[in-house]
Amino acid sequence: MAGPIPELEDCATRCATRLCAADRVLLASHIDADGLTSAAIAAQALERARIPFETVFEKQLDEDAIADIAATEYETVLFTDFGSGQLDIISEYEADSAFTPVIADHHQPATVDDDGESVRIETDYHLNPLLFGINGASELSGAGASYVLARALAAVADQQPDQPVATDGGTTTAARSDNRDLAALAVVGAVGDMQASGGELHGANAKIVAEGVDAGVLETGKDLALYGKQTRPLPKLLEYATDVHIPGISNDKNGALRFLDELDLELKRDGEWRRWAGLTNDEKQTVASALVKRAVSSGVPATKIDGLVSTAYVLPNEPVGTELRDASEFSTLLNATARYERADVGLGVCLGDRGDALERARKLLRDHRRNLSEGIDLVTQEGVTHEDTFQWFHADDRIRETIVGIVAGMAMGNQGISRSKPIIAFADKDDEHVKVSARGTHSLVREGLDLSIVVGEAARAVGGDGGGHDVAAGATVPKGAEAEFIERADEIIAEQLS
Template identity: 30%
Template sequence: MEGNLFDIPGDLEKKFEKTISILDDHDRFRLITHYDADGISAGAVLSRTVMKYQKGFHTTFIDSFPEKVPKGSPIIFTDIGNSYLDRISEIEETVIVLDHHEVRDNNSSIPDLEDKVFINPHDHGIDGSQEVSGGTLALLLAITYDNTNWEEALYGLAGAAADKQAIGGFTGLNLQLLEASLDKGHLEKRTGLFIDGESIQNALMKACDPYFPGISGEKKKIKKILEDLEIDPDAKLESIGLEKKRKLNSLLVLSLLKRDIPVDVIESIYGTHYISPHDGLEVDILYKLLNSCARNDRPGLGLSLCLGDNKAFYEAKEIRDRYRKQMIENLKTLEERIEKKENIQYFYEEKKTRKGELAGLGMLYLLEQDMPVLGLTELDEDVDISARATKNMVEQGLDMGELCDRLAERLGGDGGGHDIAAGATVEKDKIDAFLKAMDEEVGKLLGSG
């Protein structure tokens, strides 16, 4: 261990020391990680790390705790686990849990077991919803294990960006890791719009994150806008002059200001891009590729591209292009699909893996900013719920993770997550009761009930 590299508490450092001892003492591991983009990021960092030291590994992606837990090797859970402390405590194998989600069950506490390590930033005064993600927690472990592992910065920070921790700029441990990566030359930076494509017109056609209502996906309107700005629609963004870039940025900012989009969201459409000099990939592009893989039930493809598979990289790009087109079509109709109660807004979405993204982007760019949004997907017997809030709501005391956990449990379901982004599952005949209870609780917390 290289010593306390960052401003982390000593008791957390001791947990890393114990984890490193486990890594040193074994030659094979089972890596079990969440299936979303941050989970892929965390799984990629640790897969690349154990592979570097010629240790065997098998990586599995999950959405909930597995019915059967693999035996025979130490298990590392990343970006998931804090909702299953009791079940993990019963596993016979040595277990490491790296999870930035808060423990919501009042009846659960972090166990103190000889063959288990539970690393949760919230237990050490670090905000896991804003200051560190699954990917950056895995990165912190990798560089603490060996200070030559800074090339993993790209993959770790992509996870933090995927969890929307870069909006308004990285903070906390994320920022410390970013700054150290830049200082050590493992990331470089440039400034520009956070859109990409074969041409400027193509980039705006595919722009769903950031999303520009009335512009994204509208070919004729985009062409007219670019002609008015005297910008060649077929030109690459990096090839046009600084003055034209400023004009385009100003127009896009104005389009969002007209919709009363929060300032920190508007500011995030233009800023610093962080690029790995090792392979030319940038954090923003990588997280969007991983997100597209996750949302299309292909987390394994995301891992493959992180492990250097060029075929996987190009396949992921194709998936991302299709996914962006689908998302834009969904976003265009989202406002029409919104139903409202007094204090919450919600919509139904057929595809489970898409509703969270729709809820998140809708909350950022389309929907009313004074009430959280819930995306609902009907399954065979249950309704799967994704809930999103804004930073302003969280600052007023709203905690969607706590509400999803408590209200779902009251109705025989389960839930949890972060204060700003969370989820739950309840039986179909309980969804009306869940929405009613959520509406009442949000009203109490935000002062309208």
């Protein structure tokens, strides 16, 4: 059975063979949307392959977390959406025979210093697109790596189709023994990991999309590039649409209402505003055309207007008008669970629980949106400090460290907060440590920005550690080391963008 990404097939098969040889597996994953979908994909693939497993989640895979994993009785540990950046620690436990690691990740692999030269750490079961010339920040997410592994697991386990399988979310059947039905979750993870640059998924991600479409679990098409097309009433959809700022509509409640009232359409039913997902194609075209005309007449640059349309990724098996039908809204729902210590809820939703887990996730999402709004207001009102090459703010304990990076990214473009500079956010992690979150833009990355290197080197220079992707990264540093971190980060960014 050919896998979706030929370059990764041999490595994925090797990893799958090792998992199939294990008596049982400990599945450890990250807590964001990409991490949750990674875990859900891996969990279903392991279950279908009849491999007993237990799942644990970590906010950060640091030395303490790895030590706790090593203290378990599991001889095989599957790391999803992290592990590559911690190979220096993991490899020590592997050498001591504490456990055998199998890694499906897309972050920058750790290196060791060998006489002044950085040398990549070798391990037998390491599935990472970066090792095969595929960009892990824009072409394949952690969920994508897990999906490639899941496809290989199906082939290695030679699973029989249509056989009942007990899962954490209930009972399902393995009608698609090749695991292509898991492609939808992989796309949700990629979208949640901000990999839809230019309005669509590219590279290896696009191949997974194609498999999902063929399997009937995904639909794609050009649509308005606004968040909330499934769930937001039309006035709110337009009012909150700030990625492409349209004067008189964006951030303008009354302006959005006036704009809609001017359209010759039935935009209310039974006294309630309709939602974008419930409009006919002709109605959508009418609204979109009017938006473009308003943008043009308001002087919005043509390049920005082009951004009003993007590729939509729809999960057709989910009900219209729910968060689960749209990949972007699905990923936001997941972010609202594990970032508030309820990874079990997000995993349950991914595994098909449409009862208690979904209702709990929706409650967490409402709280999450309120916290994000309050955080963005705080940063916008207090402003940021501008260094030569980037801008930063310190939230102390006023913004949760698990969402401060999201707040930073969403605040870019607000008054006094530039989109032409990367932004770095600090928030208290505990009494002794500070969380650092950095966000950039794809245009800055094209100019040479790599925030994974920035935060990693700056954090290690002050006794911390970090990593991530070129466009988004994070770190943990000792409290009180922020000023030194800022100075070092400024130097590194200046070198990258010079």
